[in-house]
Structure formats: C-alpha cells, structure tokens
Amino acid sequence: MTAKEAAETREVSTRWAETVTIGGDLTVRRIGYGAMRLTGPRVWGDYPNRSRAMGVLRAAVERGVNLIDTADVYGPHSNEELIREALHPYPDDLVIATKGGFVRGGPDYSDLGAVGNRNYLRQAAHMSLRRLGLGHIDLYYLHTPAMTDVPFEDIVGTLADMRRSGLIRHIGLSNVSAGQLRIAMGITDIAAVTVQHNVAVRENAAVRRLAEEAGLVFSPWRPGDVSREGAGELFHAVIDSIAAAHDATPRQIALAWQLHLGPRTLPIPGTTSVRHLKENLAAGHIHLDAEEVAAITALVREEQ
Numbered sequence: 001m002t003a004k005e006a007a008e009t010r011e012v013s014t015r016w017a018e019t020v021t022i023g024g025d026l027t028v029r030r031i032g033y034g035a036m037r038l039t040g041p042r043v044w045g046d047y048p049n050r051s052r053a054m055g056v057l058r059a060a061v062e063r064g065v066n067l068i069d070t071a072d073v074y075g076p077h078s079n080e081e082l083i084r085e086a087l088h089p090y091p092d093d094l095v096i097a098t099k100g101g102f103v104r105g106g107p108d109y110s111d112l113g114a115v116g117n118r119n120y121l122r123q124a125a126h127m128s129l130r131r132l133g134l135g136h137i138d139l140y141y142l143h144t145p146a147m148t149d150v151p152f153e154d155i156v157g158t159l160a161d162m163r164r165s166g167l168i169r170h171i172g173l174s175n176v177s178a179g180q181l182r183i184a185m186g187i188t189d190i191a192a193v194t195v196q197h198n199v200a201v202r203e204n205a206a207v208r209r210l211a212e213e214a215g216l217v218f219s220p221w222r223p224g225d226v227s228r229e230g231a232g233e234l235f236h237a238v239i240d241s242i243a244a245a246h247d248a249t250p251r252q253i254a255l256a257w258q259l260h261l262g263p264r265t266l267p268i269p270g271t272t273s274v275r276h277l278k279e280n281l282a283a284g285h286i287h288l289d290a291e292e293v294a295a296i297t298a299l300v301r302e303e304q
Contacts, residue, residue, distance in 0.1 A: 018030045020217055020265075022067075022138075022139060022266075023139070023169070023170035023191035023192075026095050026169070028066045028093075028095050029065065029066055029067070029284075030267075031065065031267055031268075031283070032066075032097075032268040033068050033268060033270065033277075034221060034268035035057070035069060035070045035074065035083060035270065036069075036074050036270055037270040037271065038053040038056065038079060039078060039079055041107070042107045043074055043075070044104075044107035045078065046078045047078075053082055053086070053272070054082065054085065054086035056271065056272060056273070056274055057083060057086040058087065060277055061087060061094065063277070065281070066091070066093045066094050066095060067094075067097060067266065068094070068096050068097070069097045069194070069219070070083060071102065072098060072099065072124055072127065073099070073143065076103075076104060080098060080132050084131060084133045088132075096132060096138065097137075097139035097140070097141060097172065097192075098128045098132065098140060099140070099141035099142070100125055100128060100142070100143060101114055101115055101124065101142050101143045102114055103115055113148075114143070114145070114148040116145070116150030116151075116152075116155040116158075118150075118154070121142075121158050121159070121162070125162060125168060126167070136167060137169065140167075141173060142155060142156070142159060142171075142172070142173050142174060143175070144176075145173075145175075145176055146175070152180055152184075156171075156183070156184045156188060157187060157188075159171045160187065163188070170192070171188060171190055172191055172219075174194045174195070175195055175196075176195070176207065177206075177207065178207050181193055181207060185214060190214075190216055191217060192218070192219055192266075193207060193211050193218060194219040194221055194268070195208075195220065197218075197221075197222075198220060198222055198225045198254055199239065199253075199254045199257055199299065199300070200227060201228075201300075202302045202303075203303070205302035205303065206302075208262075212262045212264060212265075215264065216264065217265075217266050218262065219266045219268055220258060220265070220267050220268070223254065223258045223267035223268065223269055224251040224252070224254045224267070224269045224283075226239055226250045235299050239296065239299075242292050242296065245292075248283070248286055251279070252282060252283040252286060253286065255269060255280060255284075256283045257293060259283075
C-alpha cells in the first residue's frame with residue numbers, strides 16, 4: 001500500500017466509524033462486506049481471478065470493514081477457503097459470519113436444498129471452522145429453514161446447543177419469515193437476522209421491523225440493489241433526483257437509505273471491484289434528510 005493509499009484508508013476509517021453491536025459484545029462498523037460474489041459463475045466454484053478476489057477482501061479490511069459475511073454453500077466451500085487465504089491471521093476486531101444448512105447438488109439452482117439434521121448442522125459448523133481457521137464462529141446463521149423435514153423449532157434448539165458447547169458464539173437466522181423469527185426468539189437468544197431487503201424489494205419489511213423492535217441486528221443482503229421489474233418512471237426519478245442532489249450514485253443512495261432506517265441495520269453489500277467497494281463505504285457518509293428517507297420508503301408498498 002502506498003503512502004497515499006494509507007492516508008486515504010485512515011480517512012475513510014475515521015469518517016465512517018459509526019458502529020453496531022451484535023449479541024451485546026461484537027462491535028462492528030455499520031457497513032459489512034458480503035463475500036458471495038467472490039465465487040465462480042452461478043456461485044459455483046472458485047472466483048476466476050484469485051489474486052483479484054484476495055485483493056478485494058484485503059482492501060475491505062484495510063478500509064475499516066470488520067464484518068465479512070460468507071456461507072459454506074458459496075462455492076461450495078471455496079469462499080470460506082478464500083477468506084482464510086486472503087486474511088488469516090485475522091485482525092483482532094474482524095468478525096466472520098458464516099452460514100450452514102443450505103446445500104447444492106451442482107451449479108443448477110434447481111439443485112438447492114436444506115438440511116436441518118442435528119448431526120449435519122454440527123458437522124457443517126465444524127467444517128466451516130476448519131476452512132476458516134477459527135476456534136469458534138462468532139456469528140453462525142441458519143441459512144434457510146425451508147425445504148427440510150426437521151421441524152424449525154428443533155433446528156433452532158440444535159443451534160442453541162451448539163452455542164452452549166462453545167462451537168458458535170451467536171446465532172443468526174437467514175431468509176426467515178417474521179413468524180419464524182418470533183418462534184426462534186421464544187426458544188433462544190437470536191443476535192441477527194439477514195434477509196433480502198432494499199429500496200426495490202420490501203417483502204421482508206416485517207422481519208426488519210420485528211428485528212428492530214427486539215433489538216436484533218438486521219443485516220439486509222443485496223442492500224444496494226435499485227432494480228425493480230416493472231418499476232415506473234417515478235421510482236427511478238426519485239432515486240436519481242436524490243442521488244444527483246448528493247453527488248452520489250443511485251446505489252449509494254440505496255445503501256444510505258438502509259442506514260437511515262434504524263441504528264441496528266448492518267447492510268452487507270458485495271462487489272468484486274475495489275472501486276465499487278470504495279463507493280459502497282462512501283455511502284456511509286451520506287446524510288439523507290427525513291423527507292428524502294420518506295420519499296424512498298414510499299416508493300414500494302410494505303406489508304404491515
């Protein structure tokens with residue numbers, strides 16, 4: 001890293017220092033990094049340019065990112081291995097969140113499935129530990145509760161046992177409904193929830209609101225997506241107008257909107273480009289006023 005790049009890194013790190021705490025003891029900055037895109041086509045196999053992929057991961061950490069989100073199914077397995085190769089030994093404040101319980105039989109997305117078997121989930125967590133080079137997993141997500149013959153309550157109970165044994169530190173839930181989140185919170189402590197949520201997709205708004213009410217970290221994936229099938233001119237006009245007013249891109253405005261929704265929102269944008277990484281982090285400096293947040297929120301109807 002050159003002296004100029006080091007100075008830039010220090011400036012960025014100090015300017016977007018707002019934090020959120022996961023599970024009461026893991027404090028991270030408000031924008032994480034979602035590593036899923038650092039895989040092959042259709043999230044299968046290795047990313048074709050390994051040195052570029054490692055460069056993006058290292059640039060994220062150098063610029064102050066201290067939460068990286070991955071999963072054993074990304075690759076599968078290659079994403080976790082890439083993170084270890086690029087970043088191990090890890091900085092003391094780096095939190096790596098990974099997921100288990102979702103499997104693929106091949107690159108075809110029709111081969112997706114979920115496994116809630118108690119022994120399988122424990123093995124999946126142990127294998128993630130080996131690939132990542134960790135002694136325990138700080139934040140372990142159940143990747144999806146769908147398509148499994150194991151009752152959801154039993155799966156959550158397995159995660160609670162894994163935490164009591166020290167295998168994982170905090171429990172997260174991925175791609176759950178608000179009803180499932182309520183059930184899980186009645187069984188054990190849940191630290192975080194991640195679902196798709198952005199300016200264009202609001203089907204999971206009820207999950208976001210419940211997480212906020214319960215004091216959980218809400219970590220939306222695809223948080224900067226501004227694409228919406230069938231969106232009218234008004235949708236794009238509002239986003240573009242606000243972006244122009246802040247000399248920003250529509251994606252940056254979408255990320256800034258996420259941060260304005262609540263103090264425990266932790267978006268995890270992904271990218272394969274250091275330039276886009278910088279743009280994503282710069283969104284943390286954009287201040288939207290109440291009218292702008294309301295205008296963006298009103299673009300899509302949210303189910304109550």
